[in-house]
Amino acid sequence: MSEPMFTKAIVRKPARSLVHGITTHPEFGKPDYELAVRQHDAYVKALERCGLAVQVLPALEEFPDSCFVEDVAVCTPRFALVTRPGAESRRDEITGIRGLLAAHYQVIEEIKAPGTLEGGDVMMVGEKFYIGLSSRTNAEGCAQFIKALERHGFTGQGVRMPPTLHLKTGCSYMEENVLLVDAAFAGYPEFKDFRHIAIAPEETYTANCLRINDYVIVPAGYPRTLAAIKAQGMKTLELDMSEYRKIDGGLSCLSLRF
Ligand code: GLY
Secondary structure, three states: OOOOOOOEEEEEOOOHHHHHOOOOOHHHOOOOHHHHHHHHHHHHHHHHHOOOEEEEEOOOOOOOOOOOHHHHEEEOOOOEEEOEOOOHHHHHHHOOHHHHHHOOOOOEEEOOOOOOEOHHHEEEEOOEEEEEEOOOOOHHHHHHHHHHHHHOOOEEEEEEOOOOOOHHHHEEEOOOOEEEEOHHHOOOHHHOOOEEEEOOHHHHHHHOOEEEOOEEEEEOOOHHHHHHHHOOOOEEEEEOOHHHHOOOOOOHHHOEEO
């Protein structure tokens, strides 16, 4: 890829309270904070290797899920959006985000009540954005975001959701018309024109990989997805995500990229 898609990223350090993060997988156990910090450091290094200048925000102890900074904003090429998280315990994570984004964007939109939207439900495919109508993003939030997109010359489309946390928990765009697709999204007409990499049932966690410029970042320990992405001729970086997986966090959740 000649022109970089992204040049900057924002991340937030994990808080010690991360052990109390929301999870649909209590059977995986509580995250180990020290290991989570080391994994986060490796994540920042990987973003830098992809060519990004990374701004690291301090931990917010009062918000266990706040390292998943992707959910509080959407960064498009023409404007940024401050979201309104659907999870009550995460709603006030947006405090200070507008000011932060103002250093990078002239135009900042926002989701207003009763709309809710989390960035994990937003998948950018060139000029079009797919928006998962999940338990975190409601129809009103989706409609507000589509109006904002259209004001800036983009398009948006809501996507009905299986019982999956976020849209990008189950599918991720790898550029070059390649979509990683978990079985739950396999037959979706919205996605029929992409070349699919079908995620194996034992590797569902890898439906959330991260394409950044010339690299695809892949969770470590999942050989089938890794091989399938390499078979596309894409360069890969592997990162251990064990502690974030325990609280439903994926690679994309840990950063805003723009
Ligand atoms: N634990 C990540 C989330 O539920 O948003």
